[in-house]
Every structure is written in structure tokens, then in C-alpha cells.
Amino acid sequence: MSGRQRSMSGTIPSMESSHQQLKDNTIIIVLGASGDLAKKKTYPALFGLYRMGFLPKGVKIVGYARTKMDSAEYHKRITSYIKNVEDEEAKTKLEEFKELSTYISGGYEDDASFDNLNKHLVDIEGGFQGNERNRLFYLALPPSVFIPVARNLKVHCYSKAGINRIIVEKPFGKDLESCRELLSSLKQHWSEDETFRIDHYLGKEMVKNLLVLRFANVAMGAAWDKNSISNVQITFKEPFGTEGRGGYFDEFGIIRDILQNHLLQTLSILTMERPVSFAAEDIRDEKVKVLRAIPPIEREDTLLGQYVAANGKPGYLDDDTVPHNSVCPTYAATTLWIHNPRWEGVPFILKAGKALNEAKVEIRIQFKDVTQGIFKDISRNELVLRIQPAEAMYLKLNTKTPGLYTRAIPTEMDLTYKRRFTDIHIPEAYESLILDALKGDHSNFVRDDELDVAWKIFTPILHWIDGKSGPAPKPVQYPYASRGPKELEAFIAKYGYKRSTEGYAWPLTNMASL
Numbered sequence: 001m002s003g004r005q006r007s008m009s010g011t012i013p014s015m016e017s018s019h020q021q022l023k024d025n026t027i028i029i030v031l032g033a034s035g036d037l038a039k040k041k042t043y044p045a046l047f048g049l050y051r052m053g054f055l056p057k058g059v060k061i062v063g064y065a066r067t068k069m070d071s072a073e074y075h076k077r078i079t080s081y082i083k084n085v086e087d088e089e090a091k092t093k094l095e096e097f098k099e100l101s102t103y104i105s106g107g108y109e110d111d112a113s114f115d116n117l118n119k120h121l122v123d124i125e126g127g128f129q130g131n132e133r134n135r136l137f138y139l140a141l142p143p144s145v146f147i148p149v150a151r152n153l154k155v156h157c158y159s160k161a162g163i164n165r166i167i168v169e170k171p172f173g174k175d176l177e178s179c180r181e182l183l184s185s186l187k188q189h190w191s192e193d194e195t196f197r198i199d200h201y202l203g204k205e206m207v208k209n210l211l212v213l214r215f216a217n218v219a220m221g222a223a224w225d226k227n228s229i230s231n232v233q234i235t236f237k238e239p240f241g242t243e244g245r246g247g248y249f250d251e252f253g254i255i256r257d258i259l260q261n262h263l264l265q266t267l268s269i270l271t272m273e274r275p276v277s278f279a280a281e282d283i284r285d286e287k288v289k290v291l292r293a294i295p296p297i298e299r300e301d302t303l304l305g306q307y308v309a310a311n312g313k314p315g316y317l318d319d320d321t322v323p324h325n326s327v328c329p330t331y332a333a334t335t336l337w338i339h340n341p342r343w344e345g346v347p348f349i350l351k352a353g354k355a356l357n358e359a360k361v362e363i364r365i366q367f368k369d370v371t372q373g374i375f376k377d378i379s380r381n382e383l384v385l386r387i388q389p390a391e392a393m394y395l396k397l398n399t400k401t402p403g404l405y406t407r408a409i410p411t412e413m414d415l416t417y418k419r420r421f422t423d424i425h426i427p428e429a430y431e432s433l434i435l436d437a438l439k440g441d442h443s444n445f446v447r448d449d450e451l452d453v454a455w456k457i458f459t460p461i462l463h464w465i466d467g468k469s470g471p472a473p474k475p476v477q478y479p480y481a482s483r484g485p486k487e488l489e490a491f492i493a494k495y496g497y498k499r500s501t502e503g504y505a506w507p508l509t510n511m512a513s514l
């Protein structure tokens with residue numbers, strides 16, 4: 001079956017065929033191996049894949065960064081966030097994983113360091129069978145060194161006898177112009193086919209589920225438009241502030257950190273038309289099409305906030321690495337509009353904040369009111385997809401109160417993954433995405449034109465916030481560990497969101513209280 005005609009059966013996804021999978025003779029090279037991302041996400045994901053038997057046969061992993069470390073220090077660092085290694089089998093796997101992982105120290109700009117890295121790779125490859133030599137480069141590095149590293153890898157470390165791939169992490173620029181510059185510099189050395197731009201939200205189970213939920217269910221498909229849906233909220237909440245990352249964060253702000261990438265990617269899958277197949281280019285074509293129908297965000301469709309000290313926690317400006325008068329938003333709510341026949345008039349509210357009262361990422365689709373007449377003050381239906389923590393999907397419905405009287409009460413149909421899928425391991429986003437990159441499947445990676453159109457939507461509002469088009473707006477304050485700015489309720493209500501009427505409790509356990 002060709003790559004452009006692939007379909008998904010009920011049980012066996014055939015999304016994998018037709019790509020060139022790296023099955024053996026492969027080295028995975030993690031650049032920035034001393035860093036935060038490598039330690040917290042990349043190596044735990046690599047170990048997860050190794051343990052489940054998904055890495056190429058005989059795989060070797062090479063860490064690279066400037067920090068000087070011996071093997072013991074490197075192994076300690078890369079395994080420090082690996083969890084659930086209690087039983088003997090897991091312990092053995094972890095020892096094997098350490099053994100196949102080596103480290104080389106070197107700079108990011110100089111030729112000699114990359115020649116030295118290449119020599120190490122060639123030495124390892126000396127132990128491979130056959131002639132094929134595949135290399136997967138993972139850039140867990142700050143964007144300031146993306147370009148020299150991408151260049152040096154191509155010039156000094158590119159395998160001439162196999163497949164080369166490069167995984168790059170966000171941020172992909174700071175606005176439309178800088179993104180274009182970055183992409184064109186990377187393209188001088190790496191083709192689109194070789195490049196895998198990660199947005200790790202595309203690897204999250206519930207985000208991946210959107211395609212199946214929407215297109216494998218007639219009931220969902222029928223209600224998925226402006227005729228049934230009143231408004232949609234996509235919410236990201238983190239219970240901690242920018243402590244320790246303030247200096248980095250201040251340059252970017254919450255919109256660049258979360259909304260422009262993670263939430264917009266989620267929105268594009270939620271709203272795109274049905275792709276011709278599950279082939280990467282078919283999916284990404286549809287994502288680009290819907291994003292192109294979104295005009296740049298208006299200032300009046302935006303609410304910005306910054307957290308202040310409360311509940312024994314420091315405020316954003318209390319961080320020494322943050323300028324004392326910074327107006328960088330740590331909270332943002334923005335409303336996007338899609339000008340196409342399916343979505344005209346439906347507000348899509350994207351909200352994200354640091355230092356809030358809980359950790360939660362969810363999509364909340366609120367349906368329209370039922371026709372009045374036989375009902376009065378009846379709750380709206382809502383479909384909630386909880387991306388994290390504890391993946392779940394529930395539909396709020398009105399049902400008759402059981403008993404000898406006729407009264408409607410809001411209740412829910414609940415699909416909580418942990419209860420429904422008791423013996424299943426839900427992969428970490430990075431496990432899923434690294435595996436896709438090894439398979440050569442771009443479906444869950446961001447294409448260059450997606451980035452271009454995403455930045456077009458956000459660049460004007462970001463330039464306003466950066467003070468590039470007049471005085472920068474001052475974010476409203478909200479206390480650390482609160483629900484966010486107090487102005488939020490009114491902001492959401494402006495777009496037609498209605499809270500459930502009185503009487504809704506979730507989960508509903510006590511009929512006597514009704």
C-alpha cells in the first residue's frame with residue numbers, strides 16, 4: 001500500500017508500513033546529554049523503549065555535551081529519572097542499558113570536537129555486522145546552538161552508508177521571521193525527510209486519540225461543528241512556577257512556551273477535516289489547511305497574567321534571574337476563530353498558566369443549549385478529554401433522575417483509562433515520538449509550513465506583548481497556587497461558556513443530596 005493511501009483497521013494500525021525503519025546497525029546520539037531534557041525525558045524514554053524491546057537490535061547510545069564526565073557520572077545522571085526498576089529483570093535491563101550508553105565530551109562550534117565524536121561513532125560501528133550504518137541525532141540543546149550543531153553534524157558526523165535523521169526540539173524561533181531564518185539554516189544541511197521537529201504534545205496518548213475519536217465514530221463526527229458546539233477550551237495548568245528557569249522563560253513567556261506550539265497543535269487535530277489517509281503528509285496537509293483559516297489573534301481576545309507571591313511561594317519577579325520590572329506573562333488566555341464552513345463563529349479559547357492550583361491539561365467542548373420549551377435551565381452537554389494527569393474522556397449528559405418523578409439531572413458517561421484499560425501501559429510522549437522517528441514516520445512531528453502558519457497567528461500579539469508595536473501590556477496579577485487571574489471567569493463567559501446549572505457533582509455518588 002502506498003504511503004498516501006494508508007488506512008487504520010480496527011485492531012492493527014497500518015500506519016507503520018512504507019517508512020524506512022531503523023531496525024539494526026543504529027547509533028542514537030543525544031547532543032546536550034548533560035542537560036535537563038536529556039535527563040528527565042530523553043533517556044527515560046530511550047530506556048522505556050529498550051526495556052520493551054522497541055529499540056533497534058544491537059543499538060548503541062552516545063551522549064555528547066561540553067561537560068566533562070566519566071562513565072560513572074554519566075550513567076548516574078542519565079538514569080536519575082528512570083522509575084519502576086524494582087524487579088530483577090528491570091535491574092538487568094538497566095545494567096544493559098548503561099553498558100550500551102557511552103559519553104563523549106566536546107564543544108558545539110569547533111570542527112575538532114565533531115571529528116572526535118565521529119571517530120567514536122566509527123569505532124562503535126566497527127562492531128556492527130554488514131555495511132549499513134544508521135545514525136539518529138537528537139538535539140536536546142538550547143536553540144542558540146541548533147544551527148552550528150546541525151551544520152557540524154552534517155559536515156563531520158553524517159553517515160555515508162545508511163540513514164541519518166535529526167530530531168530537533170522547540171522553540172523553533174521567537175516569531176515568524178526568526179522561525180523562517182532558523183528553518184532555512186537547518187535546511188541547508190538536513191532535508192525535510194531527515195528532520196523530525198518534536199512537539200511532545202503530539203506524542204501524548206489522548207492527543208493521538210483525537211483522530212480515532214473523531215473519525216472512527218459517526219456519533220462524534222455528526223456533532224463536530226458550529227451547529228452543535230458553542231465553544232471549546234483547551235487548558236494547560238501547572239502547579240509550579242518558573243523557579244530555576246526564570247531567566248530562560250522571561251525571553252519566551254507562556255504563549256511561546258505552551259500556546260503557540262502544544263495547544264495550537266492540539267487545536268489543529270481537533271478541528272482539521274478528515275484526512276484522505278493516516279499517511280503523515282495527508283494528516284499534516286489537513287492541519288495546515290485549518291490553521292490557515294485562523295486569522296492573527298486580536299488584542300481584545302487576550303487575557304495576560306503574571307503570578308505573585310502567595311501561599312508561602314515566591315512570585316515570578318522574586319526570581320533573581322528575572323528582570324525586576326518584567327511584564328512577561330506567565331498566564332495567557334487567547335481566543336482563536338476559524339473562518340471555514342465547519343467552525344465559523346465558534347470561539348476556541350486556549351489557556352495556559354504556571355503556578356496555578358493544579359496540574360491538568362484538558363480539552364473541554366461545550367455543546368449548545370437544547371431548544372427550550374419542555375426544559376428550563378437545563379445543563380449543556382460537555383465532552384471533556386483529559387490529556388493529563390490520568391487520561392480520561394467523559395461526556396456530561398442530562399438524564400432522568402431515577403425514581404417516581406421526572407426531573408433531569410446532569411450526569412456523565414465516563415471513560416477513565418485506568419479503570420477501562422487495566423493491563424495497558426500508556427506510553428510516555430517521548431517514547432512514542434522517538435519510536436516514530438526510528439520508524440521514519442513524520443505523522444506526529446511538525447512540518448515546516450505548519451510552523452510558518454502557526455507563527456503568523458501568534459506573531460502580532462507577541463510583538464505587542466514584547467513592546468515592539470507600542471507600549472507592552474501589563475499582565476494582571478494572580479496569586480501563586482490560585483486558579484489564575486480573577487478576570488478569567490468574565491473572559492470565558494464573554495465567549496458564551498456557561499457553567500453547569502446547580503446540582504452537578506462529579507462523580508455523583510449520593511442521590512439523597514438531590
Ligand SMILES: NC(=O)C1=CN([C@@H]2O[C@H](COP(=O)(O)OP(=O)(O)OC[C@H]3O[C@@H](n4cnc5c(N)ncnc54)[C@H](OP(=O)(O)O)[C@@H]3O)[C@@H](O)[C@H]2O)C=CC1
Pocket residue numbers: 032033034035036037038040065066067108139140141142143144145169170171
Ligand atoms: N527541559 C524540558 O523539560 C524541555 C525542554 N525542551 C527543549 O529542549 C531543549 C533542551 O532543553 P534543556 O535540556 O532544558 O536545556 P539545558 O539548558 O539543560 O541545556 C542542555 C545542555 O546544553 C548545553 N548548554 C546549555 N546552555 C548552553 C549555551 N548557552 N550554549 C551552549 N550549550 C549550552 C549544556 O550542556 P554542556 O554545557 O554540558 O554542553 C546543557 O546541559 C531546548 O530547546 C528546550 O526548549 C522542550 C520541552 C521540554
Ligand SMILES: O=C1O[C@H](COP(=O)(O)O)[C@@H](O)[C@H](O)[C@H]1O
Pocket residue numbers: 200238257258361
Ligand atoms: O514544553 C514544555 O512543556 C512542559 C510541560 O510538559 P508536560 O509534558 O509536563 O505537560 C512545560 O513545563 C515547559 O515549560 C515547556 O517548555
